[in-house]
Each structure stands twice: as structure tokens, then as C-alpha cells.
Amino acid sequence: MKNILETVSANELTSASARSDLKSRLTAEETREPIEFGSVAELMAQQVMPEDASEEAFFVADLGEVYRQYVQWHALLPSVEPFYAVKCNPDPMILHFLAKLGVNFDCASLKEIEMVLSLGVDPCRIIFANPCKQASHIRFAYENGITMMTFDNADELHKIKRIHPTAQLVLRVLTDDSKALCKLGLKFGASLDVTGTLLQTAKDLDLDVIGVSFHVGSGCYDAGAFADAVHRARFVFDQGMSLGFNLNFLDIGGGFPSPMIKNGPTFPEIAAILRTTLAQLFPPGCGVRIIAEPGRYFVSSAFTLACNVMARRMVIRDSGTTAINTDGEIVNDSAPTMDDHPAFMYYINDGVYGSFNCIMFDHQSVEPLILKRRGVYAYGEKVNDVRYDYSMWGPTCDSIDCIVKSDSLPELNIGDWVYFENMGAYTMCAASQFNGFQKSNVLYTTTEQSVLEHF
Numbered sequence: 282m283k284n285i286l287e288t289v290s291a292n293e294l295t296s297a298s299a300r301s302d303l304k305s306r307l308t309a310e311e312t313r314e315p316i317e318f319g320s321v322a323e324l325m326a327q328q329v330m331p332e333d334a335s336e337e338a339f340f341v342a343d344l345g346e347v348y349r350q351y352v353q354w355h356a357l358l359p360s361v362e363p364f365y366a367v368k369c370n371p372d373p374m375i376l377h378f379l380a381k382l383g384v385n386f387d388c389a390s391l392k393e394i395e396m397v398l399s400l401g402v403d404p405c406r407i408i409f410a411n412p413c414k415q416a417s418h419i420r421f422a423y424e425n426g427i428t429m430m431t432f433d434n435a436d437e438l439h440k441i442k443r444i445h446p447t448a449q450l451v452l453r454v455l456t457d458d459s460k461a462l463c464k465l466g467l468k469f470g471a472s473l474d475v476t477g478t479l480l481q482t483a484k485d486l487d488l489d490v491i492g493v494s495f496h497v498g499s500g501c502y503d504a505g506a507f508a509d510a511v512h513r514a515r516f517v518f519d520q521g522m523s524l525g526f527n528l529n530f531l532d533i534g535g536g537f538p539s540p541m542i543k544n545g546p547t548f549p550e551i552a553a554i555l556r557t558t559l560a561q562l563f564p565p566g567c568g569v570r571i572i573a574e575p576g577r578y579f580v581s582s583a584f585t586l587a588c589n590v591m592a593r594r595m596v597i598r599d600s601g602t603t604a605i606n607t608d609g610e611i612v613n614d615s616a617p618t619m620d621d622h623p624a625f626m627y628y629i630n631d632g633v634y635g636s637f638n639c640i641m642f643d644h645q646s647v648e649p650l651i652l653k654r655r656g657v658y659a660y661g662e663k664v665n666d667v668r669y670d671y672s673m674w675g676p677t678c679d680s681i682d683c684i685v686k687s688d689s690l691p692e693l694n695i696g697d698w699v700y701f702e703n704m705g706a707y708t709m710c711a712a713s714q715f716n717g718f719q720k721s722n723v724l725y726t727t728t729e730q731s732v733l734e735h736f
């Protein structure tokens with residue numbers, strides 16, 4: 282069993298020459314037989330079970346999971362082309378794999394465009410889906426042949442006219458995001474009372490508007506929001522057509538959930554609603570190209586993070602009322618006793634300033650599962666033992682760095698390991714190195730052999 286990165290380094294993925302023979306290096310040289318890559322459980326065991334194991338936190342990424350999500354997308358939304366939202370996780374191995382699968386890309390900045398182009402992706406496979414773009418980034422898009430971009434205000438139209446007058450523009454409309462965890466309508470999207478004026482401005486500037494986009498917001502817990510948004514898009518399509526635009530492009534945005542979503546509609550449920558609504562409002566044969574910008578959908582469940590319990594504090598719970606009086610004396614009604622059911626504060630080596638920034642920025646809640654306890658490997662198993670209340674903290678000196686406020690687990694000791702599933706989206710991409718703590722490394726594997734055919 283091997284980690285893919287033993288045969289290829291992540292940096293090599295961004296260099297064309299090193300990439301060219303990637304496929305042959307991912308199969309055994311002599312026989313051309315596929316190398317056996319381990320399951321997530323096996324790879325984790327390899328990392329944490331040896332006596333001399335490193336204590337650094339690490340991710341295991343399973344490209345097989347990305348592949349299964351890709352296959353499901355095409356099965357359930359065959360008429361919608363996915364453009365992966367790079368911001369969600371710009372991991373070079375993921376980008377390379379998705380590019381090879383034929384997935385296109387939603388980029389929001391010069392650097393994201395550069396990253397995708399460096400993989401050898403044709404510029405026509407990129408949409409610059411940021412409605413408020415820096416002029417130099419628009420210029421970069423112009424110079425590199427990226428034509429599709431979104432807008433939602435008149436100033437942007439004037440800027441685009443000046444820098445990239447031949448751009449193919451997509452009008453981002455405001456949707457009802459009241460049922461989403463990450464509400465994006467606060468920042469972006471033209472409301473339906475201004476779309477007419479905006480289209481008229483584009484017309485006056487002789488700009489080419491090709492279609493409409495929306496983003497229902499991420500963590501959307503109402504599948505109906507997608508249907509409602511498609512209706513709004515149809516309204517703006519008709520507005521545009523009546524102004525003489527030949528609209529033939531619909532971008533239904535992102536916000537499609539991870540398969541591990543705990544509450545809210547599942548992808549199959551959302552896909553079913555979309556199939557019906559799209560068939561009604563943008564039927565096959567109407568000549569409209571339909572795309573989407575899934576981010577978390579592809580990568581959330583593909584990444585599992587393992588962290589080491591590097592410190593802990595036992596909390597005395599029955600502490601009476603200890604206080605210091607104005608004379609500086611300790612006063613207490615009942616002396617603190619260490620009862621036989623203490624609580625624990627566990628400190629692990631990745632935190633809110635690192636991969637767990639998703640707790641702050643993406644409104645996620647995470648649950649530690651026991652990976653290794655008292656020398657015993659426990660991946661995928663329920664550890665049955667007396668449970669203790671605990672809180673879990675990251676490694677920095679800031680008290681905001683709290684991963685779990687309060688829950689219960691069997692007692693953990695220093696040196697034990699925990700793991701967190703579903704950690705692929707909005708985690709390492711926004712991690713900082715605050716306080717000198719490094720970002721966690723990624724090990725890659727695949728649980729689908731057919732993944733290797735796509736390198």
C-alpha cells in the first residue's frame with residue numbers, strides 16, 4: 282500500500298514536464314499493473330501506529346471519493362456541466378485530477394486563474410465568477426484568453442468595457458438566501474428591480490451578455506431555493522431577450538452539499554428538484570448551456586484530518602466556591618475535590634487558525650472520532666468506555682481557538698490520536714500559520730482504481 286505522493290510530489294503537478302509521465306509513475310514500472318493504494322484506514326494506521334510515528338497532524342485525501350462524486354453528478358444532473366469552485370480547495374492534486382476528468386473551473390482571482398492555466402487547462406474552460414474584480418485581474422484574464430466573467434453592477438460593466446470589451450458576461454442575480462448558512466446575498470447579486478437597467482447599460486456599452494448566474498448560498502437547507510433561483514434566472518433571461526441579447530448560458534452556482542451532510546437536503550434531493558425545474562424553464566433543445574459551480578460537493582468528504590492530543594488538562598468540577606477575598610486570602614465553602622468524574626480540556630495540534638477555520642468562516646461544526654487510544658487503533662470503530670465531558674482546543678495561545686466547546690468522549694491521554702471526517706472544503710485553503718503552527722500535510726490515496734486511468 283502506498284501514498285500517491287511517494288511516487289509524485291504535489292509541486293510536480295504544477296510543472297508540465299513532470300506531469301507528462303505521471304500516469305506511468307502511478308502504475309508499477311515493470312508490470313504496468315496498478316499499484317495498490319491503501320484505504321483511508323490503512324494509510325492512517327501506517328502514520329500513527331509505529332512506535333516512532335511523527336506527531337504532526339495530517340490529512341488523508343481519497344481521490345476515489347472525488348471520483349464517486351463526479352460519477353454521481355453525471356448520473357443525477359447530466360445536463361449540467363460542473364465548473365469546480367477553486368476557492369473551496371485549491372489542492373494541486375485535486376485540481377489536476379478534476380482537470381483530467383474534464384471538469385471545468387470557477388476562478389475568482391488572478392492567482393486561481395494562473396493555477397488552473399498552469400495545469401494546461403484551456404482558458405475556455407474557466408469562468409471568472411467574481412462579480413467585483415480588480416482591474417489588473419481583468420487585464421490578466423484578457424491577456425490569457427479568459428472571456429467568461431460575471432458582473433452584478435454598472436461600475437463593473439464600465440470597468441470591463443475599458444479593459445476587456447469582448448468579454449462574455451454573465452449577470453449574477455440575487456436569490457433568496459434566507460435559508461442558507463453562508464448568506465452571500467449581502468455581498469453579491471443584482472436584485473430583480475435593477476437587472477433591467479443593468480442589461481440596458483450593457484446594451485448601451487455594446488457589451489456581450491451571454492447569460493445569467495446565481496449562487497443560492499452555501500449550506501443551503503432548503504432545496505426549494507434552487508428552484509426559486511431558476512425562476513428568477515428565467516425572468517432575467519426574458520428581460521435580456523426582449524432587449525435583444527441572445528442569452529444562451531445559465532450558471533446555477535454552488536452550494537451543493539457534501540454526501541456527509543447531517544441536516545438539510547441531500548444532493549440527490551436537490552438534483553431531483555433541479556431536473557424538474559430546468560426541464561420546465563430551460564428545456565433540452567432550447568439552446569441554453571447550463572453549468573454549475575460546485576465546490577464542497579466534490580471535496581468535503583474526500584479529506585480526513587488526523588490530529589494528535591498533545592496536551593490535556595483535567596478540570597476539577599466539584600470546585601465549591603473558591604475565591605480570593607480583598608485581603609488576598611483564599612476563601613472557600615467546600616474545598617475542591619477531584620471527583621471521579623472529572624472533565625477534560627484536550628489540546629490538539631491543528632486548530633481554528635489552521636484547518637478548523639471552517640468553524641468560523643464556513644459555520645461548520647466538527648466531531649472528533651477516536652483514531653488511536655492507549656495504543657489501540659480505532660478508526661471506524663465505536664470505542665465503548667466511560668465517557669467524560671470535554672472541550673477541545675487548537676494549539677495557539679488564543680482562547681478563540683476552540684474546536685469543540687462541550688461534548689463527551691472516552692478519556693483520552695496525551696499521545697492519543699483523533700480524526701475528523703468531511704474536512705476537504707474551506708479548511709486548509711484558509712488556514713494561517715498564526716503563532717508559528719504549520720499547516721497540516723496531505724497524503725493522497727485512492728479507493729477507486731479507475732482514478733489512475735485519469736492521470
Ligand SMILES: *Cc1c(COP(=O)(O)O)cnc(C)c1O
Pocket residue numbers: 366368369387410411496498499500534535536537574575576577578706
Ligand atoms: C464559493 C462559491 C462557490 C462554491 O460554493 P460551494 O458551497 O463550495 O459549492 C461557487 N460559486 C461562487 C460564485 C462562489 O463564490
